[in-house]
Amino acid sequence: MIQFKSVIKTYGVLRALDDVTFTVNKGEFFALLGPNGAGKTTVIRLILNFTRPASGQILIKGVPVSQPSVRSSIGYLPENIRIPVYLSGKEFLNRHAQLCNMSGRSADIAIDRVVELVGMKGREKNRTGTYSKGMMQRIGLAASLIHSPEILILDEPVNGLDPIGIREFRLILEDLKNRGVTVLLNSHILSEVERLCSTAAIMDKGKILVKDTVSSLIKDGETLEDVFVRIIKKN
Ligand SMILES: Nc1ncnc2c1ncn2[C@@H]1O[C@H](COP(=O)(O)OP(=O)(O)OP(=O)(O)O)[C@@H](O)[C@H]1O
Numbered sequence: 001m002i003q004f005k006s007v008i009k010t011y012g013v014l015r016a017l018d019d020v021t022f023t024v025n026k027g028e029f030f031a032l033l034g035p036n037g038a039g040k041t042t043v044i045r046l047i048l049n050f051t052r053p054a055s056g057q058i059l060i061k062g063v064p065v066s067q068p069s070v071r072s073s074i075g076y077l078p079e080n081i082r083i084p085v086y087l088s089g090k091e092f093l094n095r096h097a098q099l100c101n102m103s104g105r106s107a108d109i110a111i112d113r114v115v116e117l118v119g120m121k122g123r124e125k126n127r128t129g130t131y132s133k134g135m136m137q138r139i140g141l142a143a144s145l146i147h148s149p150e151i152l153i154l155d156e157p158v159n160g161l162d163p164i165g166i167r168e169f170r171l172i173l174e175d176l177k178n179r180g181v182t183v184l185l186n187s188h189i190l191s192e193v194e195r196l197c198s199t200a201a202i203m204d205k206g207k208i209l210v211k212d213t214v215s216s217l218i219k220d221g222e223t224l225e226d227v228f229v230r231i232i233k234k235n
């Protein structure tokens with residue numbers, strides 16, 4: 001579903017990505033891990049075609065991300081989503097539906113579907129200014145799902161959520177996993193990644209150091225955090 005082939009991304013003299021190659025398969029939950037500045041958000045920005053690589057190829061279902069048609073297969077939840085406080089959750093979702101060229105009955109049906117999916121039924125008419133951070137994040141996720149994308153990109157999705165908010169968010173993502181959605185996320189909360197993700201890549205300084213199934217990365221008695229520390233320290 002997502003392919004990076006020998007991707008180099010530079011900012012001036014800095015190589016933010018240095019020959020990055022990886023594939024995310026259909027239905028996979030793929031975690032990009034790495035210390036601050038490793039290049040995780042850069043990978044996401046390239047997938048969304050917000051920025052261009054210096055060289056290499058980025059393909060979604062075999063099509064270069066520079067093709068506008070690619071965007072309709074992707075849902076994106078940015079880090080720290082900001083929603084105008086005067087809008088209700090439903091109004092915010094309606095704006096998103098319009099951006100996806102939906103209106104009238106089809107928009108209403110899509111909104112009902114995603115509100116239900118993220119567990120916000122009954123709260124969607126309240127102003128987002130009254131929402132907790134976890135509820136904001138759930139409405140943000142609902143917006144990213146409005147056009148039923150096959151691929152979901154999440155930048156630090158549970159950052160700043162309390163343990164209950166994190167758990168609720170995980171349950172929603174598990175539901176999406178059962179529906180066959182492909183997810184690429186980056187997170188520093190390794191215990192969550194360990195629970196949710198099938199595959200992980202650990203990056204540092206613009207390079208992917210390892211990529212494997214989470215179960216193969218973890219050796220006897222280790223946690224994913226142990227693996228992370230071991231690999232980053234060795235680099
Ligand atoms: N617009 C930009 N201009 C210049 N340098 C940038 C820009 N965006 C990112 N960088 C640099 O590229 C490198 C990778 O940054 P990136 O944001 O991808 O890291 P990250 O892995 O997402 O880190 P974090 O965990 O802190 O979010 C860093 O050295 C960063 O300073």
Ligand SMILES: [Mg+2]
Pocket residue numbers: 040041042
């Ligand atoms: Mg980042």
